[in-house]
Amino acid sequence: MKALVSKAPGGPETLEMVDLPDPVAGKGDVIVRVHAVGVNYPDVLIIEDKYQFQPERPFSPGGEVSGVIEAVGEGVTSVKPGDRVLALPGWGGMQEKLVVDASRCVPIPDAMPFEEAAAFVLTYGTTHFALKYRADLQPGEKLFVPGAAGGTGIAAIELGKAMGAEVFAGASSEDKLAMAKEKGADDGLVYPTGALDKSAQKALSDAIKGLGGGGVDVVYDCVGGDYAEPMLRAMNWDGRFLVIGFPAGIPSIPLNLTLLKNCQIVGVFWGAWTARRPDQFQDSLKELFGFYASGRIRPHVSQTFPLERGGDAIRLLADRKAKGKLVVTLV
Numbered sequence: 532m533k534a535l536v537s538k539a540p541g542g543p544e545t546l547e548m549v550d551l552p553d554p555v556a557g558k559g560d561v562i563v564r565v566h567a568v569g570v571n572y573p574d575v576l577i578i579e580d581k582y583q584f585q586p587e588r589p590f591s592p593g594g595e596v597s598g599v600i601e602a603v604g605e606g607v608t609s610v611k612p613g614d615r616v617l618a619l620p621g622w623g624g625m626q627e628k629l630v631v632d633a634s635r636c637v638p639i640p641d642a643m644p645f646e647e648a649a650a651f652v653l654t655y656g657t658t659h660f661a662l663k664y665r666a667d668l669q670p671g672e673k674l675f676v677p678g679a680a681g682g683t684g685i686a687a688i689e690l691g692k693a694m695g696a697e698v699f700a701g702a703s704s705e706d707k708l709a710m711a712k713e714k715g716a717d718d719g720l721v722y723p724t725g726a727l728d729k730s731a732q733k734a735l736s737d738a739i740k741g742l743g744g745g746g747v748d749v750v751y752d753c754v755g756g757d758y759a760e761p762m763l764r765a766m767n768w769d770g771r772f773l774v775i776g777f778p779a780g781i782p783s784i785p786l787n788l789t790l791l792k793n794c795q796i797v798g799v800f801w802g803a804w805t806a807r808r809p810d811q812f813q814d815s816l817k818e819l820f821g822f823y824a825s826g827r828i829r830p831h832v833s834q835t836f837p838l839e840r841g842g843d844a845i846r847l848l849a850d851r852k853a854k855g856k857l858v859v860t861l862v
Contacts, residue, residue, distance in 0.1 A: 534626030535841045536589040540580040543842035543849065549589070554630035556604035561633045563616065567649035568624040568841070569595035570857040571682070572776055575849040577622055586622050592845065593624025593859070597639065597648035607633045615639050617648045621802075625841045627861055637816060640824070650682065650830035650856035651823070652816075657775065657801040658686040659815050661751060662694060664804070665797045666771040670695030672748040675739055675765070677758055679716060680707035682831070682856040683775065687751045688714045689828040696749070699742040701758075703851070710854060714831070718742055727757035739765035749773065756780040763788050763796075770794035778851055831855030 534551045556562050574592040576582040600614045610616060616636040623629055639648045662668040668691065676687040679700035691698040692715040700711035700719030708719045720738050723731055739762060740746050746767035752759055756779025763772050763784060770792060789796060805812040822828040833855035836844040844857040 532627040533838060534591050535838055536591050536626075537578045538589045541578065543575075543578070543845040546578065546592070546842040546845075548839050551626065554628055556602050556607075556630055558605040559607060559633055560604040560630050561600050561607055561610060561636060562602040563596065563598045563618050563629045563631060563636070564601045564862070565596050565624060565627060565629050566598040566645040566860070566862040567596065567835075568593040568859040568861070569649040569651075569653060569682075570841075570844045570848055570859060571595060571653050572778060572848060574845050578845070584621060591623050591625040592841070593626075594621050595619060595649055595651075595653045596624040596629060597645040598629075598862075600636070601628065603633065609633050610636055610638065615641065615643075615645075615648075617652055619652060619805075625838060625859060627838075640820070643823070645862070646832045646835060646858045646860065647830045649858050650832050651819075653801075654682045654686040654830070654856065655690065655819050655822075655828060656805075656812075656815060657799065658683060658690050658751070659819055660801045660804055661773045661775060661799040662687070662690055662749070663815070664811065665799055666749045666773055668694050668696055668749055671697070673697050673699065673743045673746070673767070674749045674751065675699045675701065675743070675747040675762060676711075676716070676751045677701035677722070677754040677762065678778070678851075679711035679714075679719065680854045681753070681851075682853070683753045684711065684751075685714050685831050685855055686828070687753070688716050690822070691715075691751075693822055693827045699739070699747065701739070701754075707854060710831075722758065727761070732757060732761045736761035736764040743767070746770070751775060754779050755782050757782070760784060760788075763792075763794070766792050766794045768793050772796045774798050778849075832858050834858075835860045837861075 700716035755777030759782035
């Protein structure tokens with residue numbers, strides 16, 4: 532089978548197309564014939580040895596796939612050959628066939644395209660966990676979403692609106708802000724790119740406060756870097772600052788701000804939560820598929836790439852040039 536693999540630490544340009552033996556399903560495993568692979572920020576980190584988990588090389592990036600069950604191992608009863616599923620292997624998705632524990636597979640509706648299924652769970656799952664279980668977002672509260680035209684940003688906008696919040700978007704360009712508004716953001720702003728000095732940070736904080744009529748209740752920080760402190764300064768009393776990711780760098784936060792605003796900085800580790808709270812995870816999935824069926828959420832797949840160009844997709848994401856979700860297609 533064909534696979535795109537990492538043989539040594541490095542950027543997307545180091546990935547290589549190789550031929551590998553077909554995998555064999557062990558006890559509790561299934562073989563998925565991969566149709567599509569969602570590209571996510573962990574794919575940027577894992578090939579550079581910067582992710583919290585590091586598989587042995589060679590390995591394929593791609594922690595979110597969709598496809599069809601080709602074979603099942605001993606003891607598997609939750610799925611059967613021919614079932615359409617999405618799977619969460621953590622890595623290994625950018626290959627034609629994937630062996631994965633059956634417990635990491637989720638059946639998908641017949642009407643859900645494989646490209647959307649491969650772009651669904653990591654972004655919407657992380658965001659639903661963040662907004663519902665970590666922030667306890669309430670109807671009428673004000674939510675600020677930076678990086679609003681990316682996959683997680685769009686998910687935060689859609690889920691924020693589905694949960695009854697007033698949603699404000701932050702983006703690095705007018706066209707990205709326009710996309711965020713098309714996805715449901717009530718208002719938004721364009722922020723500068725690159726390093727922000729103190730005056731630029733203050734201006735950003737003031738602009739966010741202006742959107743919220745004095746402040747915002749929840750920040751969904753999927754950007755980090757110099758943008759984090761201004762967003763924290765723009766929070767209302769009892770606000771919740773959600774730590775999602777750091778494509779702009781890991782920020783240093785003055786903790787006195789949490790005291791002055793009586794606010795919380797809340798970590799969001801979705802992957803560990805799914806393992807520690809499987810019942811809550813299943814409840815979350817049911818609610819997300821309900822939102823999907825009702826049309827309130829829909830993955831925005833902006834570009835697709837063939838397997839041999841999977842590195843290009845990862846590069847586009849690493850350079851923060853992606854809008855919506857990028858997907859590698861194999862069938």
